Amino acid sequence: MFNALYFRTFITLVETGSFTRTAQRLEMTQPGVSQHVRKLENYLDKTLLERKGRSFTLTESGRRAYDYALKLFAEHEQFRHGLDDDSLDSGECRIASPGSVGLMFYPFILGQQQMHPNLTVNYSFAFNHEIVNDLLEGRYDIGIVTEAVNHPDLTCTLWHKEPLCLVVPADFAGNTLSDLMGIGFLNYYDGINHANTLLRTNYPGEFRSMTHFRYQGFTNEVSMVLDAVARGLGFTVVSLLVLETSPWQRQVKALTLPHAVNEELYLLRRRDSVLPKRYEKLLEGFCKQRIQERTPLIPE
The missing domain is CATH 3.40.190.10 (Periplasmic binding protein-like II)
Structure with missing residues (x-):
């Protein structure tokens, strides 16, 4: 049976290079560490370590298992943070907007992702009517449109000018x-x-x-x-x-x-939805940046 704990023990063992240090770090007994490794080898039906007295080297299967385990736990952490609706800097955001907005909003979001690796964004460039349909079908959480939309299942609020x-x-x-x-x-x-x-x-x-x-x-x-x-x-x-x-x-x-x-830009979302706080940070952050960067091309 798959057991993530065995993979965690194996990662720690590879990183410390020692059964004793692994047991100390994980607050286990040394026989317990050995048991986890044996059970992982039985589950994968592969030998992961070549033991040489108190030391060991990884087999080819062991190296692949280690790489997989790292990826597994990285995805787990990303998923766990994504469930936290109160987190400002992690989780998934699903956004759609016209190209005129996305030309600058999408690069702004990419900059936020660079600063916050646990933040992921799925961004779609689409026309107003496509955005409305995608929101109603649940493909995106928020949409930005260039015209006010009156629909019983959507809320529409002025977002930015x-x-x-x-x-x-x-x-x-x-x-x-x-x-x-x-x-x-x-x-x-x-x-x-x-x-x-x-x-x-x-x-x-x-x-x-x-x-x-x-x-x-x-x-x-x-x-x-x-x-x-x-x-x-x-x-x-x-x-x-x-x-x-x-x-x-x-x-x-x-x-x-x-x-x-x-040009007035409107924010659309499903009426029954509750948006995580990370959306608010992205949307407000972009508006504040635009005000600061506004060039004198157009008189106020």
């Missing part, structure tokens, strides 16, 4: 609505909605609808839309998160506008 940026090619010299109409609009998921909100607020006397703009193309990957802008193919409206993480930052620029408009 990010400035929207009107992004044009770096050599673009205009700033009027007519100038923007001249180069056309590059769309992505949420692009039309963001552009409508930002342009209506900043060009109230002129702007009517995005249908008046020449349509220059669409991509379902928001991080790639700035590649098209950098090539001079048009303008777009994205969150500051997207602009700050873009490899095309130097080939584009955000126009300075009189009125700031924010």
Whole structure:
């Protein structure tokens, strides 16, 4: 029968190199240590040690058993910490968000994992409707969406705000609505909605609808839309998160506008769920970092 205690004794024996020191460390008798090793050898049906008087060397099976035992107990500790809902720095987090959020939130989480090895995160980049379905089916514990969701089985709360940026090619010299109409609009998921909100607020006397703009193309990957802008193919409206993480930052620029408009991000979770405290630390930590790092691209 499998007995984890036998593996623990075997690990200690290999690490100390002595039956006597193993017995002292585990507060056992030396015959008890020998008995555990024999029972482990019987269970595996392999010889683990080559005994030479009071010393020993590991057989090939013994080396493999030792490696397996280390992995076994490491996974056990990770699992045990994962059951602790009060732990801030250990356990599993299952999160889904649009790419515009994940471009910066996911690297932030990776940094937390580097500092806290017992923290694991499963992160999915998805569209709003996919996130809602995944939450309802239990694939994720929290979802971040760009629109408020009204569903009887979900709670939806405002989590964070990010400035929207009107992004044009770096050599673009205009700033009027007519100038923007001249180069056309590059769309992505949420692009039309963001552009409508930002342009209506900043060009109230002129702007009517995005249908008046020449349509220059669409991509379902928001991080790639700035590649098209950098090539001079048009303008777009994205969150500051997207602009700050873009490899095309130097080939584009955000126009300075009189009125700031924010993208509102909402936190979704199942109504019957109780989230471990580690989620709260990740979510609040990211928001605080964003406030500290906020660049002066967009006037407050």
